[in-house]
Amino acid sequence: MAEHVILSPEDIRRSLSRIAHEIVENNPTLKDLVLVGMRTRGVPLAVRLAQRIAEFEGRGVPVGALDIGLYRDDISYLDLKPQLKPTEIPTDIAGKRVVLVDDVLFTGRSIRAALDALIDFGRPQHIQLAVLVDRGHRELPIRADYVGKNIPTARQEDVQVFLEETDGRDAVVVLPREP
């Protein structure tokens, strides 16, 4: 298994702390802030960011979980397992500043679907995007506001994020995609 570790647990911890600081910096009032994690691994990332923000600023930020399965435009091409989990948005997002959180930014199609899904819940004042890894190869005009690490990759490589909460360990690895 030719697996290359890109981010260690320590790197992930530092990246998230930096992103949390940047979010606080860019959003003068935390009162209207909502973090929304994209299932599966965006959710624990959003929770961790909220914990950091609470540590730094002494105030909690609501965290939601978004399943984009119902909004994908590529599901039938990808041989995706049709697994859905409920979306949970804890608060009315109309007029709020929403930070969407995902693990890997790739083609941008998931983010496109997430924007559609989010807007069905109301009209946020602002939507920002935070990702742990940006691996390039965008197919849509989408960019992230907060990036843990830019990783230049080949298209046929696979970037995998593992998190303690979902996988029992923290790591970001690049592996050649199975033929």
Add this chain to the structure above:
Amino acid sequence: MVDQSTRGKIAAEVRPPENVELPTWERRHVLDLDDFSRQEMEQVIETADAMKEVLGREIRRVPTLRGTIVATLFYETSTRTRSSFELAAKALGADVVSVAAAASSVQKGETLVDSARTLQAIGANILVMRHRQSGAPYLVAGHVDMSVVNAGDGWHAHPTQALLDAYTIHHHLGDLRGKRVVIVGDILHSRVARSNIWGLTTMGAQVVLCGPPTLLPWGLRPGYRGNEDRALPPVEVDTDLDRAIEGADVVMALRLQLERQQAGLLPSLREYIRLYQVNEERLGRAKPNVLVMHPGPINEGLEISPEVAHGARSVIEEQVANGVAVRMALLYLLAKGR
């Protein structure tokens, strides 16, 4: 931060990703639950949870099945099943074509298979059908490329009702294993009961059938000495409701079709009420948090007393609401799963 040089290293301590086998969905038709695995039922229940969230929104609509056409072809009257399917399809953004046989070319002699093929020819991807003849959906499924969903065939099966019943029980009581589910009433003529027997036993519930001997299927009547190869999985049968209801987690009353008395299967409705009505007094013998269910439409005061039907333990209206979520889940899995 890790510099680029880390990329070259192969980390020995890093294990390959845990092979979490996500379930796939291979099924093309939903005709009955007799061939559903436990995993498939759980997949429907889990997907329905996500659909329920959509139904709780202010705007109950997602674009998931845009471009999919769902056709309903009903040869029998129905309000809840049909409107439930139509709402489910529309909530997922699908287009719906509804054909009532009474107002269609069936009146001009078109056969069932031809009617189904016509709907396929206009582009339908999923056919939801109800027919008075047991087995009719199986015939259609053999002649079309669409997915066929059985919305009730004769006395045989009503799988989506049984799935929504399982979903409703699961929602309240969690794991169905070992739960005592008493189905009371006209089992003989009930497609709901038959599909529920399959679905609930697959989920591990203990199913008890209760009703007058004349309204039990032949193979399940007390003293039956026929072929041991029964067409149903093992269930408990009891003709005494007071005994059957003892310790029940769920009591499901079935509609008593009033024409059964004319057919000579019941001495009198008064006797039926005395022996088999689900009422407050009898519910006292069940578990304190017992769920009361009914597939509808209800004859209030006959198979179930009004106090119980509208009482605190009744989840009858919830069954109807859950029906939309469960049908959305099925349409989604059929359209996207394969």
